[in-house]
Amino acid sequence: MKQPSTELLKSISAAAMSLRSLPFIRVRPTRCRTKSHAKTTPLVLKAYYSKLVTQGSGMRFVVMMVVLMLACVPWTQASANTVSIEQQRQWFEQARNALDKNNMESFHGLKAKLADYPLTAYLDIWQAREELKQGHDALAIKVIAQHADVPETINLRVAWIEDLAKRKQWSKISQQFEKDPADIKRLPEIFMVSSWHNGAKERALQQFSENWIKGHKVSEFAEALQQNWLKQGHPTQAERWARIDRLALQGQWKQAKEVAKALPKAQQQWLNYWQNVQKQPEQQLAQWPAGINITASRMILADGLNRLSRIDPVKAWDSLQLVRTTADQGISSSFYSLVEKDIALRAARQHMQLAAGWLNALPVADQDEDTRAWQARLHILNQEWQKAMQVIDAMPQNEQQESNWSYWKARALEMLGEKEAAAPLYAKLAVLRGYYSFLSAERLGLPLQMSSDSFQASEAELTALSSKPAIIRAYEWLQLGNNNKASREWHFALAGSQEDTWETAATLAASWQWHDQVIRAAFKADRLDALESRFPLAHGKDVVQASTDTGLSPSAIWSIIRQESAFNIQATSYVGARGLMQLMPKTARATAIKLKLKSRHPDLFSPATNIQLGSAYLVEQKERFGSLALAAAAYNAGPHRVNTWLQRTPFDAPEAWVEAIPFNETRQYVQQVMAFVSVYEWRQEKTPSSLITRLNREQQVSLNQ
Structure with a gap:
């Protein structure tokens, strides 16, 4: 047999290292096994071979040799001159540590060895972050453009925009927000100030008011906007009361009274009454003072009645009926109805049976899924089966068909002696899986539905997904023990994918024993029947x-x-x-x-x-x-x-x-x-x-x- 040329052997070695870098291959140094070992050849390795077959018989020979090497020879024997992936991982961690210690000579030397390593982009990103701290953004601009597909770049971009804000580069910031609108939610204050500097002044002033009410701190770069906001007559009296409300609910009375100093003295006195309401809600609400305006009345009443309902919902209900006759008559009935709803739901969660009547008496406009659910639960607790059925039957059709209410309707029928009417409801649930389905199956004496399906993904689909740079990076982070960064890359690669792609992802994650992502991917793929994969016997x-x-x-x-x-x-x-x-x-x-x-x-x-x-x-x-x-x-x-x-x-x-x-x-x-x-x-x-x-x-x- 003719010996392969030196060039061909080099191709074999290079191909071997290329295959080793793929995230779906796991091969240990071992002796050559029997023919049955061929059955365990990784699925995607076969796909990789099929892809290369079209490149000619020479390449087919190369790949065949690589497969034999994978199965029979320790990697150290495959090529004495190649660098193992394990060595690359060590260099990567060493480079990261060198950067943290500002040992740039060591950092650059190690980074130079990692040109083809999947995570080298992270070294670029982290280096750019360090240079930003030193006031240099040239590398950050370059890296943001070069590694836009790496999720860690988002962190760098945010840091760069923050740096631009400190340097008051509002025009550049505005351009960046137009380019990446998702950054607006990440940097709302900078977006607000950028809007003000670039002409959207009303929007910026409105946002500043909202931030002030919430008690947000004002950054140095927003001070000019703050001064303009003050000149425009802010904070208004309504804005002051809105902030006082937040502070009072948190018990921050010193700050609340500081905000109130610009209010009329009569209104400042209302804060003293409010503070007493928090301490003794029942007694103070019974002594409601005259003259409190609608805005303050709503805040004090809502807070006082909420606190009282935690202690005793019945007293809160009675106090509400009393204060309706003494508080400002301009307070709307809808406000009182919402407070009644809150008290009734709190009473229901405390399993007070009278809450069922309160919930039932609420205006139709205030009835919702929560109020109906708690009416039903209270009747079930009290074994009032006829009333429970009436509440369930009055629910909208989509609520009635939910598994919990289907089960409890069947249970109510059974308890009322109507077993024949209950059986079809139980049977409909019993063919499914879940808490209520398992209860239903047991009520009928049926076995639980536990058959399991496997994920369906072709070799071509697995190969295509596995070759995505973000997926390769996700695998590398897993090998380095960083599940968080691996997950971020994984979801970055799969964002917006269809169900069939998620099923492929579930198959790939399962081959990595990445159980949490298998579970999530199976859900997104709507492959809930893949029980063996979704419920692993790990650890x-x-x-x-x-x-x-x-x-x-x-x-x-x-x-x-x-x-x-x-x-x-x-x-x-x-x-x-x-x-x-x-x-x-x-x-x-x-x-x-x-x-x-x-x-x-x-x-x-x-x-x-x-x-x-x-x-x-x-x-x-x-x-x-x-x-x-x-x-x-x-x-x-x-x-x-x-x-x-x-x-x-x-x-x-x-x-x-x-x-x-x-x-x-x-x-x-x-x-x-x-x-x-x-x-x-x-x-x-x-x-x-x-x-x-x-x-x-x-x-x-x-x-x-």
Whole structure:
């Protein structure tokens, strides 16, 4: 056989390195395997080969050689002169650290080695940011144009516009806003000042008034606009009262009285009365003083009655009826109706049965989905099945057809002895999946609908998506352990995509074991039947260990992880909850102490640690309340709230109790977790346990007991 030429061997080496950089290829150094190994060749690698076949027999030989090298030879043997992707990643991190330390010689030397590395654009962007800090924007302008397809460029562009504002380059800023209108929302104050300098003065003055009312700080570059705003007669009396309202609601009375100094002295006295209303709402509202104008009356009444309704909705309702006769008669009836609605809904969330009548008596114009829902929930709690049916039947058709009201109508019919009428409603739900569907199937004695489909994506579609620069960058960030930047690139690449593209994305993310993006992509692709991909059995070793330690089922632990973070190990909420099971650091520390762990500052981004502590906290709540449903409610809303809810309404009828959880988020959370347990039991090839039984503390309790 003729030996390949030196040029051909170089082509093989180059092709190998090109293939290695693709995000869908994962090959480990290994011995050559049997023919069956060919079946495991990556799908997209085959597509890559097919694409190159058209380039001639020489290229076909090259690719065949590369495939053999991938399967049989360690990468270090493939080419002694090539740089591995692992080495490039190390250089990238070293370059980033050098830039942070202002070691520019080292930075430039490392960056020069990374010309073909997918994330090198980030080094350009970060370098431009550093030069901006030093007052130089030439590189920023160049990089913004050169790397417009990299989402990190948005950060650079925002920093550049802020720098232009400091230098009062309003014409350039206006041009930039015209070019990228999305920056207006990112930099509203700069846009406002830019508008003023470029002729849109009325719009700028109106926006400044709105900012002042909200208490926004005024930047140095907006001071000229502020002076003009003051010369135009601002703040007006109405604007002062609007800002006072915000300050009073926050209890910032010193600032509120400072704003009020420009008001007539009589109006300044109203603030003293308002402050007393906050302290003693019932007593002070009963002594409503004469002379308070409509604007101030509405603010004081709304605040005082809201505070009183938190303590006692009945007293708030009675106070409202009394004050209607003493306050300014110019206050509209619509204002009082809205206040009545707020009080009635607060009473309903506290499970006060009289709230059903209050909600029903509201003007038709003030009735909405929320008021109807709480009327129905109160009747369900009180087992007033006929009244519950009447409320559901009076709902608009689209609301009646929602799964919760379809289920409760069926349940009401069943409890009224009309099982034949209930059966079709249950049956319609039972062919679907979800909390109410699983309950319906169980009521009829039917198996749960748990069949799973696979994603459908062609080799060509996978190859096309995988070759997008943003997708390659997303993969690289994943390898560097930065899920946030990976996600940003991922969504930047897929923004505005159709369902078929999202399905391809779900397939690709699944091949990367990127579970949270698989879950999101499957939803956007409307592929909710892909249960195995949407409900992964990830971190199985840690979950099983936590199950052994706590006595919780693995399904319960997986369900909390799925609901809390969708398996994103770096998930961080806006309040600071972290990791797979979204633990607050304070809660994690307290749990670690109870478990007598060595570290009092556990790493919540470690899957093993997070699962250990999260499961321990969950079982603590289950032992405290006696039910997984209540434990899930406590995990989401806090045990003190669950205690309060149980004091108002005992857990005697679990389905009704869950339906009437005051917080929409917690109600949906509990229902999702309980349904997910069934799915995860099925994923473990078990027959799903009774959801009705799991809802109860010890044994099944039907609603008619």
